[in-house]
Amino acid sequence: MTSPQTDRPFDGVRLHVVTGKGGTGKTTVAAALALALASNGRRTLLCEVEGRQGLARLFDSPPLPYEETHLAVAPGGGDVYGLAVEPRAALMEYLEIFYTMGKRAGRILDRMGAVDFATTIAPGLRDVLLTGKVYEAVRRRERGRPVYDAVVLDAPPTGRITRFLNVNSEVSGLAKVGPIRKQADSIMSVLKSPATAVHIVTLLEEMPVQETVDGVAELRGAGMPVGAVIVNQARDDLLPSHALAAAGEGTLDGSDVREGLVAAGLVKSSQPGTRVIDGLLAEAAEHNERIALQRQERAELDTLGRPVFELPLLPSGIDLGALYALADLMCKQGLT
Amino acid sequence: MTAAALEPPLLDVDSLLDDMSTSIIVCCGSGGVGKTTTAAALALRAAERGRRVVVLTIDPARRLAQAMGLEALDNTPRPVEGIDESAGGSLDAMMLDMKRTFDEVVEAHASPDRAAQILANPFYQAVSTSFSGTSEYMAMEKLGQLRAQASVHGGSGEQPWDLIVVDTPPSRSALDFLDAPRRLSSFLDGRFIRLLMAPAKASGRAYMKVFTGAVGGVTSVMTRLLGAQVLQDVQTFVAAMDTMFGGFRERAEATYSMLADAGTSFLVVAAPDPDSLREASYFVERLSAEDMPLEGLVLNRVATTAVPTLSAERALAAAEDLEEDGAHEVTAGLLRLHGARMQRRAREQSVASRFFAAHPRVPVAQVPARPGDVHDLDGLRSVGEDLAARA
Numbered sequence: 001m002t003s004p005q006t007d008r009p010f011d012g013v014r015l016h017v018v019t020g021k022g023g024t025g026k027t028t029v030a031a032a033l034a035l036a037l038a039s040n041g042r043r044t045l046l047c048e049v050e051g052r053q054g055l056a057r058l059f060d061s062p063p064l065p066y067e068e069t070h071l072a073v074a075p076g077g078g079d080v081y082g083l084a085v086e087p088r089a090a091l092m093e094y095l096e097i098f099y100t101m102g103k104r105a106g107r108i109l110d111r112m113g114a115v116d117f118a119t120t121i122a123p124g125l126r127d128v129l130l131t132g133k134v135y136e137a138v139r140r141r142e143r144g145r146p147v148y149d150a151v152v153l154d155a156p157p158t159g160r161i162t163r164f165l166n167v168n169s170e171v172s173g174l175a176k177v178g179p180i181r182k183q184a185d186s187i188m189s190v191l192k193s194p195a196t197a198v199h200i201v202t203l204l205e206e207m208p209v210q211e212t213v214d215g216v217a218e219l220r221g222a223g224m225p226v227g228a229v230i231v232n233q234a235r236d237d238l239l240p241s242h243a244l245a246a247a248g249e250g251t252l253d254g255s256d257v258r259e260g261l262v263a264a265g266l267v268k269s270s271q272p273g274t275r276v277i278d279g280l281l282a283e284a285a286e287h288n289e290r291i292a293l294q295r296q297e298r299a300e301l302d303t304l305g306r307p308v309f310e311l312p313l314l315p316s317g318i319d320l321g322a323l324y325a326l327a328d329l330m331c332k333q334g335l336t
Numbered sequence: 337m338t339a340a341a342l343e344p345p346l347l348d349v350d351s352l353l354d355d356m357s358t359s360i361i362v363c364c365g366s367g368g369v370g371k372t373t374t375a376a377a378l379a380l381r382a383a384e385r386g387r388r389v390v391v392l393t394i395d396p397a398r399r400l401a402q403a404m405g406l407e408a409l410d411n412t413p414r415p416v417e418g419i420d421e422s423a424g425g426s427l428d429a430m431m432l433d434m435k436r437t438f439d440e441v442v443e444a445h446a447s448p449d450r451a452a453q454i455l456a457n458p459f460y461q462a463v464s465t466s467f468s469g470t471s472e473y474m475a476m477e478k479l480g481q482l483r484a485q486a487s488v489h490g491g492s493g494e495q496p497w498d499l500i501v502v503d504t505p506p507s508r509s510a511l512d513f514l515d516a517p518r519r520l521s522s523f524l525d526g527r528f529i530r531l532l533m534a535p536a537k538a539s540g541r542a543y544m545k546v547f548t549g550a551v552g553g554v555t556s557v558m559t560r561l562l563g564a565q566v567l568q569d570v571q572t573f574v575a576a577m578d579t580m581f582g583g584f585r586e587r588a589e590a591t592y593s594m595l596a597d598a599g600t601s602f603l604v605v606a607a608p609d610p611d612s613l614r615e616a617s618y619f620v621e622r623l624s625a626e627d628m629p630l631e632g633l634v635l636n637r638v639a640t641t642a643v644p645t646l647s648a649e650r651a652l653a654a655a656e657d658l659e660e661d662g663a664h665e666v667t668a669g670l671l672r673l674h675g676a677r678m679q680r681r682a683r684e685q686s687v688a689s690r691f692f693a694a695h696p697r698v699p700v701a702q703v704p705a706r707p708g709d710v711h712d713l714d715g716l717r718s719v720g721e722d723l724a725a726r727a
Contacts (some may be wrong), residue, residue: 022506023368023607054611124462157367159506206709207397238676239669252666260667264654266646279642280670287673289707315679317609 008334009307010227013197015138015190016152017227019161019215020201021208025232027054028318029201029311030154031080032326036336038074039327042149045137046071049085049130050156056082060320066090068137075324081148083137087119090129124171127164128184135187138195158200158215165191165198166222197227202301204231204294209301216304228335229306231298233313237291239284248288252281309333344692347632347699349724353382353499358601359488360479360500360594361631364513365605366615367506370636372396373710373719374605374703375503376404379427380416380713381720382499386423390482391501394432394475399711404429411436413482413495418713426496437474438464441587459573471505472513476591489599511615511622514595601631606691608638608684613691620695632699634723635688639681640704641674648678701725 010016016033020026027048034046045068048055053063059071064084071082092106092115109115119126140147156164168188171180190196200215202208212229219226237244246252254277258267267273301308311329314322330336352358363375372393379391390413396406404416406429413428442460443451454460464470479502483490486497504513594600602623606616616633623630655671658664692700703722710719 021368022366023612057611206399206711210398238673240665243666243669256664257667257670260658260664260670261654263661263664264658264667264671266650266654266671276643276646279646280674282642283674283677284670286707293708315676315683317683 008336010197010335012194013227014146014148014150014195015134015197016150017155017161017165017196017198018152018201018230019155019158019198020230020232021159021211022157024201024203024208025318026157026201027058027154028323028326029199029230029232030152031055031058032311032323032330033199033336034080034150034152035072035074035323035327036330037150037152038078038080039331039336040074040076040078042074042078043081043147044074044079045081045083045148045151046154047083047085047134047137047151048154049134050154051084051086053084054154055084058318058320058323072320072323075328083133085130085133087126087129088115090133091115091119094129094132124167124184125180128167128171128180128187131165131167131187131191132183135190138190155198158211161198161215162218162222162224165219165224167191169222192223192225194225196225198224199227199230201230201232203233204235204297206297209297213300213304216306226306229301229304229308230335231301231308231310234310235287235290235294235313238287244284244288244291247281247284248292250281250285252284254278254281257281309335344633344696344698344700346726347634347701349378349381349701350385352601352631353378353385353387356498357599358499359486359599360483360502360597360601362479362502362504362513362595362600362602363605363634364504364602364619366612369605369607369612370703371506371605372503373400373716374603374634374636374723375501376400376429377710377716377719377723378603379429379499379501380419380716381724382501383416383425383427384420384423384717386425387499388426388487388496389499389501390428390430390486390495390497391503392430392432392475392478392482393503394471394505396431397709397711399709400716401431403712403716406431411440411478416713428495428497432471432475432478434471434474435464437478438470441477453572457573458569472515473588475502475505475513476595477587480587480591480594483594489597490594511619514592514622514626514628596626596628598629601629603631603634605634605636607636608688610687613687617691617694620698630698632701633691633695635700635702637705638688638702639677639684641677641681643674646674646678648675648682651675651678 016030016037018026018030018033020029031046034044038044046055048064055061055071056063059082061069061071061082064082066084066086066089068081068083070079072080074080088110092103092110095106095109096103106115119129134151134153137148138146138151155161166188167184171184198219200212202212216226216229239247243252257277257280258273261267261273261276262269267276298308309330310333311326314325316322352361361375361378363371363378365371372395375391375393376396379389383389392413393401393404393406396404401407405414411430411433413430416427416429419425419427439455442454446454479500482495482497482500485492485495486500487493487495488498488500491497595602604616604619606612620630620633651671652675655668655675658668658671692698701723703719706719710716
């Protein structure tokens, strides 16, 4: 396991963007991060933008509306709110606020298919609407202080993240002037500032690590602030390193293992227990291979020059309790 | 044991691959479940069993791509070196270039001038690179093209292929692959686009005044939002694409009916976790609703054990006892390792058995989790053996 980080590199960050290859658990990590950031009396907003209602499933709540909804109480008091940002609703809201356009006019636009058109085809408009809503939540203030201490965005996967965040260049082919352009410019000023960190979730496997390395390069190229690399589902060594290596080479002493099993009452002293012993040794050899692969992939991540955090594979799977356990680990490792 | 009641029928992979009437195998599933590896392993196994195979991959891991000779993303199937051709089979592989495929469709359907105009339009560029569903549509388009050249029913026989194996894009939902072509064509055929087109098409007619009045309202909002250039670009794009609408729709429909064909088999690929199996369920239900030929489920990365008789509880309790005594550190570690493995296995089985219970007639092939990545032909061969294993 990585030793706990002594400093807390993301103290001033208000917007945590969480991305990662599909299947790496980025929604789980984003949710645990929102819990961790809300602990001890703070308040966070957890946003999803892909219309999958992954947050509702994770928190065992009914589908989230386009409205900030209380999701969970954080350790030590503190609140996590959830919001499913939906481009059509965001567009309607945008038109209402900026054009004082009534709901009726919005409905007419919708009926004509203009809303569908704007949110599906106009290059970048959809992303401006989605990031714009998140930007608004980051900046919202009440009684002289921000409404949310931090906002966590469960963002699109690594392959699309730079394009998604780089709304400015995306709409440049489209809107050279006008309010959309101005909106994109203000969103960019926050996204490229030290108040934002883009974290990449990965597994210690070839494909996700490769995508992480590519993603970091792409984000850097676009001038976006790369935050932490968060390793998810890391497997514990469980065995002393010499024993692991011996298991890999097939030289782990079976008679020692047998003695242990007899001491534990799993093998009768009168029986050889060969099947159990061979089985356990075979499992250990596989485990050694996996741990070696992890080590190799972790070395690759270390070359990125970003803080690396590590969350364990939980044999019990992911439920609400597991989210709190992961949040606790994030606090201990200094991620929040 | 009650669990035995939930044992699903076994997916007979080799019979599927050996059946000459199988001409297309589509591997579907949500992202990150190992679709690409499954498709490649099936293709290799089929080729080494004597089929003439072409495999269309979407986004293989770099080392696997290299092992298959897929260094360049050039949209052309190339022979894979190092396969055993003694049974008379062969294997070609290609990687999909989505943008290039779309450009080729445009070039095939429009005059050179018009094609150039479309390709340069910012709206076309957006649709061809980031419209959700474009990669699915292009995968289908490419599948249609491969079949047209293949030696199968409906193909020209220009290429020797008698089996096409298709990987699908890494989308969130497996359904995207089925829905994307229709979504794209219904979008291009949408009401708003028709409205935008109307003034250009039917100007001069009296009744159009009312119509353009309404459009004028919308377009003025759009202009205020996006700037004037945009609208012009949209209209140019729509006008240019209009010539191709028929072509797009027809192709989408033709591909769709090709998928419903008896020679096509769908395999749903999933990992034993709740999200991925939920997607698999949606897909299975959808295929059956559409009368599409579902062959079975490939359940990937399943936790296995060499000591099934030693439960997680007993192993972990024994490890704890040994640790308390401070002796037999290695044995305690082995027992913890086994305990965690058994817990994982139990959780996976409970998730999987929900799927089996809901879809008792869907045949299943379970592929054990491997400790390392697959990045060469030997790795693919061994995945192929696991796929075809008769448990």
